[in-house]
Amino acid sequence: MRPPPHILVVNGIKVRRPVFLLGAPHSGADLLARALKRSPGFHVTMGRSGMAHVVYAFARKPSIGSGHGATRVIRDALAESWQVLPGVCGQCPPTCQEAGGVTGVGPCVATSTVTRFGDASPDLIYSAQALLRAFPDARFVQLIRDGRDVTTDMLADPACLAWFKPGMLAEDTEFPNPFLGVNREEHRERWKGMTTAGKCALRWRGAVRLSATLRQELPPEQLLTLRYEELAQKPAETIGTLSGFLETRVSKVALYGPRVPEVGTWRLRLRPIDLVMVERVAKEELTRLGYLK
Template sequence: MKQPSYILVVNGTKVHRPVFVLGAPHSGVNLIARALRRAPGFHVGGGDTGVLNAIYAVARRPSVVEERASGTASLLRDAFAESWQLTPLTCPLCPPGRVAARESADPCRHARRVTRFGDASPDLLYSATALNAAFSDAVFVQIIRDGRDVVADMLDDEQSLAWFRPSMANLDHELPNPFFGIETQQEREEYPNQSVAAKCAMRWRGAVRLSAQLRGMLGADRLMTLRYEDMFGGEVETAERLREVTGARVSAVELVRTDASGIGSWRNRLTGDQRKDVRSIAHAELSRLGYT
């Protein structure tokens, strides 16, 4: 007997076709998330503590998805349902101030405007398979960026580098480990001696391989892939594609960046040794994606 689809109701609204924005660190996820957040009727979260705890629990130990499939799906649904609640205390549009206790847990006036939900939390990509199991009608937008530029940005980001501390990079219980980009026993043994640039490249390599797997799992009606470099100068086309796949009325204006795009900045930011390390780890993926 076929099980009925899970029905999730948030703020009195049924969640349908939630949109999840995915990408390796520093791949441009925030740019797409900003455009979706400003689309009428959309509420897109990002970085909620409960959501981060759930996705990192899955991302760092992907085997748990197979071992406890239903429990993992429930964990993710509960985390997102809580983060999508809009009350006078959690809504970013409600003015700060004192709220009566009897009203603090009720949907705020802005909640009535929300008809679609989504999320663009960091490292969401590493939980994509579990998200697909938890939300069978979800739409995924994934972004691919030149791995050399990604590594350059990661090297300047303390939060990204924190994952490489010995206390965080516990690799004993999971192989392969897409979160750290480790696929073989030899790679796990060599990992502690790799340079930081090489470890960053491994995370990017693992992310783009996951992206390729998603393209094999999902049809064009549920997955769209954007190239970071094509979004600059191609804002109108990108907005049209987002509208077609997600149903969001995305404005091309919201995709325009006022700061530098960082495209090709690796040429001035990576040392010769760092370039060599990135090339040795991710040459095949860089070539396959046209980053030569």
């Protein structure tokens, strides 16, 4: 039995049923975050520095995130991120500022309008268990996208590629390591010699395996899984499903920002040699999810 939730209060507002958006890199969590940020009552953050430090510490060393102190650490990080103060938006990354329509230093919301909190920091999926312990009433929305499209976008993203330097698998690295997709220590050298596309596929594979675990552990009223492809091709239906899950109105118009959701771009942008590697590394997951026949 889970312990009763300790209610966090931010700016005099009780944090109840916070929403966390999860997914592998470039799987669409940022698109949903944009929609939620512009929906009535929501205050959603995306990658504030304090939260980012915690997320990547938990991702690179899973034992930290499973420790007793992780609950307090992640609650404190979110409490700081969710503060609504003059100038606070100036501390947010450009993606968060743009998603919230901020043209100055903010804040992007007024405390009088906030009823729900959320976070869509990149790679938040690796902190899912710590978030659940910190907020037992939380709602999780996870995005699944074709690993070939994910790899294609990751290969064009310097922030993603920065994690693939050989030094990232240091001597003190813990295994299994879902963040880099490496299951055993004996695979360390093999990972270092892999192509960048292969490493991207491993990251996608590790993330979708975590997503599958969450689906087994959480009840349907607490976890919603959406497909990026449906979000792109049937936005009204997908947003309707999300609105029903969160029991609130979510803006569909806000989905259409600078980046328009696309499906199947790997067919034009992914080199044949990289496609072979991705389908070899992630064949099981691509097949299970229906992307590879």
